[in-house]
Amino acid sequence: LASFSLQEVLDAFKLCLSENKEVYLEHYVSGWRGLVKFLNSLGSVFGFISKDAVGKIKILEGYLEGDNSSQYATVQLMVKYELDNQLVDLTKRGNHPESGCRTLLRLHRALRWLELFLERLRVSGQDEKTSVMCADAYDQSLSQHHPWVVRKAAGLAFCVLPGREAFFQVMNVGSAEQVVSVLGEAVPLISEVYQITETLYAEQQLLQLP
Numbered sequence: 370l371a372s373f374s375l376q377e378v379l380d381a382f383k384l385c386l387s388e389n390k391e392v393y394l395e396h397y398v399s400g401w402r403g404l405v406k407f408l409n410s411l412g413s414v415f416g417f418i419s420k421d422a423v424g425k426i427k428i429l430e431g432y433l434e435g436d437n438s439s440q441y442a443t444v445q446l447m448v449k450y451e452l453d454n455q456l457v458d459l460t461k462r463g464n465h466p467e468s469g470c471r472t473l474l475r476l477h478r479a480l481r482w483l484e485l486f487l488e489r490l491r492v493s494g495q496d497e498k499t500s501v502m503c504a505d506a507y508d509q510s511l512s513q514h515h516p517w518v519v520r521k522a523a524g525l526a527f528c529v530l531p532g533r534e535a536f537f538q539v540m541n542v543g544s545a546e547q548v549v550s551v552l553g554e555a556v557p558l559i560s561e562v563y564q565i566t567e568t569l570y571a572e573q574q575l576l577q578l579p
């Protein structure tokens with residue numbers, strides 16, 4: 370298995386946006402695949418998180434490789450296709466528990482956590498704890514969508530995150546200065562992809578999909 374590189378994740382999110390600001394699903398998923406590689410390198414405590422993310426990545430990969438793959442080229446196309454064809458459970462779980470729309474929404478919410486966490490890391494001082502930065506970012510975003518038991522498990526996992534220096538090393542981009550500079554490039558990109566998806570989902574009233 371190739372080791373994680375932040376640059377690779379950055380490249381995937383760069384490729385995510387088309388000229389007219391549509392989000393390519395293929396590169397979105399590939400960005401997440403890279404992130405999961407990172408998570409896996411942190412150890413088995415994060416296994417339950419990684420498992421959930423991989424499950425969702427696989428669902429989306431299935432659509433990308435399936436018979437209707439052209440309808441899944443971008444998030445915009447996917448939303449239109451699934452809504453037009455009644456392929457989304459809108460108010461309660463029903464016949465489409467694994468729609469592309471609801472699956473992507475889970476990763477989309479996690480992307481907001483990532484944006485907040487990476488920004489905290491970027492501006493952090495040498496003595497700051499990654500576990501605190503991660504927990505703060507989680508509390509401000511993803512945690513609102515999780516039941517108590519998941520929040521508790523996530524909180525426990527954060528406690529064993531490596532310290533800032535070791536964390537920067539796993540990122541595999543070089544010195545702390547280089548990490549900060551790559552993060553400076555990554556955060557606005559991730560933020561733009563997030564905002565475009567958020568606006569689309571808000572317009573279509575998809576932000577609370579079960």
Ligand SMILES: CCCCCCCC/C=C\CCCCCCCC(=O)N[C@@H](COP(=O)(O)O)[C@H](O)/C=C/CCCCCCCCCCCCC
Nearest residue numbers: 375404405407408417418421422475476479482519523540
């Ligand atoms: C660039 C280097 C630094 C940052 C690297 C971070 C790497 C993170 C990689 C993956 C993040 C995992 C994304 C998790 C997606 C969670 C989706 C979700 O919310 N699923 C829940 C709802 O799903 P349904 O039941 O409705 O299908 C599900 O209940 C979740 C279960 C697992 C717990 C998720 C906790 C998430 C915590 C945030 C990630 C922390 C990773 C810390 C590593 C630095």
